[in-house]
Amino acid sequence: MSDALTRVHAWWQQLAAVMIKEAKQVIRDPSSWIIAVVLPLTFLFLFGYGISLDTTVVKIAVVREDDGRDARDFAAALTNSRWFLVVPAAGRRTGEQLLQDQSVKAVVIIPAEFDRFLNAQHTTAQVQVLVDGAEPNTANFVHGYVSSIWSGFLAARGLQQGMAMAAPVDVATRFWFNANAESRWFLIPGSMTVIMTLLGTLLTSLVVAREWERGTLEALYATPLTRGQILIGKTLPYFLLAMVSMLVCVLTALFLFRLPLRGSLLALGLVSAVFLFPALGQGLLISVTMKSQMAAAQLGLATGFLPAMMLSGFLFDIHSMPVWLRAITFAVPARYMNVSLQTVFLAGDIWAVLVPNMLFMLAVGALFFGLAWWRLHKRVD
């Protein structure tokens, strides 16, 4: 009994020794501070201030070829809209040139005889809209805005002329969890996922590769440490570092960007800790596989960071991707983290969402750690 206890005690002492060594290395190396503190904060600021998916004001040109009252009214309705910044254009030619030169996103043309056609019995008044289709989203927004201003204009005109209004069918849209549909609210939890991936995967991907490059790995093997102790001892300091970084991010998000935290701190901490398991595992796997730091860093970037940006549902909705790509996203730990963080911040502790996601993360993490353990074994032989 006491024999077993001594063994356990010795195991822990050895583990502590590796951890202390690794932690010293982390603290001493300035580049790990850059990656742990400077990069995350820069990143959060960039996303908080620089990135907004909410379309604000679109610059358009209005060409009015008719001098009638209705034509002027409609042009005024466009100018007064808060969605558009209107540049008057003398003629169709000028407007088209502005569009071609990327100075405006659309040209609205109110053609000659607009008033006459609108008011006559059997003619159709047409408003022509030339839209810069290069960026489809903005094009759709412009289309939607012009249409809604147009129907507003027609309704107002109908009222003036004393016409009875037909029954309109309306859609009242409401956003749950994010009432103003602010993109920042879902981008900031998403960028935290990216930051955590950066810390967990990129930083650890260099850990074993560095020892390999410097030739100190053999020295480590010569010690009585087991593989498990090496792996745990190497990752735990990074785990703590990432948790501290997460705390900095959370405080910034709550107090600077005024994000709500509708779930509990407990759930937030739990989700973060669970996410680090696959993130660190992935970094470690890369690290024991690649022999140079450079190659490890590149692989970490390509398989950790980029998928966290592109395939996690952070910037681009996963549901809209083709099936084969959606299948790939299941192997991206950031995907589960993203959903979990958005849920904890914006919706609350919905365990029906959090638990399955955490289980997935644990499974992916177990896979990565298992593979890393196995690869490390091959090396020792």
Add this chain to the structure above:
Amino acid sequence: MLQRLLAIIRKELITMLRDPRARYTLIVPPTLQLFVFSFAATMEVKNIDLAIVDLDRGPYAADIVQRLRGSRSFTALPHYDSVAAARGALERERIIGMLVLPSGFSPDLAAGRPATAQLLLDGRRSNAAQIAAQYVSLIVSAEGASLTGAPADGDAAAAAGAGVAAPPNADVVVDNWFNPNLDYRWYMLPNLVGMLSLGVALMITALSVARERELGTFDQTLVSPATPVEIALGKLLPPLVVALVQTTLYLLIVTLLYGVPFRGNLLIFYAAVLAFAAACAGVGLCVSSLVYTQQQAFLGAFALLLPFSLLSGFATPVENMPAWLQFITTINPLTHMLRLMQGLFLKGASLGSMAHELERLLEIALFTTTAAVLLFSRKAA
């Protein structure tokens, strides 16, 4: 002088391309990324799962559901008995939102009274949700338009038809220029050409000096008869060659495989590629002159890569950013490169309208390369 310069360039190209794995990493990962990201990076919303809560059970509600079913944006329209029942599915992210057709919806419309359907959306995915909301609104208002268009009872309703949505004698005609089907990939692929060449040009130069320093070959170069300026130029030119080869490959893939039109001038295209690669290589060499190890170089380049790509209009429109960040976008070479690529691929813009962007790109290139040569010389001296 020219002979020495050529010799250095030759040496740099050989060190870069000698290793088959290095050749492979220059071509294969970026091409794969082009492929994967062209599918992932879409702001179109597809495969929408929207719950229907039909409390009305009338003909008009059934009509709207029928219309939704007819749209190819929606894959599943599960029915729920109550908002509370659907809320659970929404919280679990099974659905993006729910369309609630309140009781009295059909009777109201039949009696000529306005009716409102409620659309409740998941604000955690507010961007996708907003776009989905647009689709739903368009479909529901189409239902409204069909109502007003249909012969209703009495003259009053017929007259009222002139007042709403799309009355028979007024019309908005939308013409999408440059990208008639609003295909998001047409927008993304030219952007990716710029993005991916940024990464490669920056990384190659950023690591070049650091690697030589780590390997100890840097001092050898310094004692050769070449002057520091020549050595620096020798480091700046190989990435231009790589960029030319890569972008030619991308150009072929984007136009032949994806069918994106190339409407501009090839000479302007290559001029833009060279100016852009020079600007990035200059930044990379600056980084390389300031660091001591490859790892630091990698982190430095990475820390720059992020703001470059985020503040360029790649993921989100520049117009949405605050003024001080918009200023940064004007000194970011990628911003101008993306405008040039959009102009060349989709818009077939004239030299006149492209000249401004090209000029800015050249200015930036001149600045960064001069700074790089100066920094490098100071370090080498």
